[in-house]
Amino acid sequence: AQSVTQLGSHVSVSEGALVLLRCNYSSSVPPYLFWYVQYPNQGLQLLLKYTSAATLVKGINGFEAEFKKSETSFHLTKPSAHMSDAAEYFCAVSGRRGNEKLTFGTGTRLTIIP
Amino acid sequence: NAGVTQTPKFQVLKTGQSMTLQCAQDMNHNSMYWYRQDPGMGLRLIYYSASEGTTDKGEVPNGYNVSRLNKREFSLRLESAAPSQTSVYFCASSEMAGASYEQYFGPGTRLTVT
Helix, strand or coil, rough: CCCCEECCEEEEEEECCCCEEEEECCCCCEEEEEEEEEEECCCCCEEECCCCCEEEECCCHHHHHEECCCCCEEEEEEEEHHHCEEEEEEEECCCCCCEEEEEECCCEEEEEEC | CCCEEEEECEEEEECCCCEEEEEEEEEEEEEEEEEEEEECCEEEEEEEECCCCCCCCCCCCEEEEEEECCCEEEEECCCCCCCCHEEEEEEEEEEEEECCCCCEHHHHHEECCC
16 A cells, blocks of 8 residues: 655745655555645645656646655655745655555645745 | 535534535536545545445545435435544545546535534
């Protein structure tokens, strides 16, 4: 079974600084990987996904993530944080077989310091 | 398009009471899901329906039942609510059941069981 570990339940960055949210996966074969964002009092929204095309995946709102097989990582980055990025971010993993389901990490709450 | 809608938004139950959470999607999606979100635990899959007429257990099905009423609607029932079921419940849908298909989430139902 696949699983993901998100390092850091809370991350604070200054406005304009680099955002780095960490996600490591556990899987015997390269999985599908996802980042979702949850704004306060809302449902989750897909930021980006890796399904084995390019290892550097670009998403919405200026976010990107790089799949690194050697490190079993799929960290989320954004060069310059904006106040509107304050939210909770979830990494998720799935196997590649037809009917596999998403397994979510425990989430990282991102706070932006003005 | 409204996307995925959930009712009610908030609910307080006493232990032993029953209730049904409603979910509907207007995207003509085949697959629908129910998750619960608890602090520090991310989202966990309760039940899913890969297509109209089918339902399957997820990671945490105990204490819940579901009905895929038609292609649009997927309800979650708590027959005898327990305090351990205090949580935020999210419904989601996707075009097909495979994990490579993006899941679209509703705004959630916040349930408190006293």
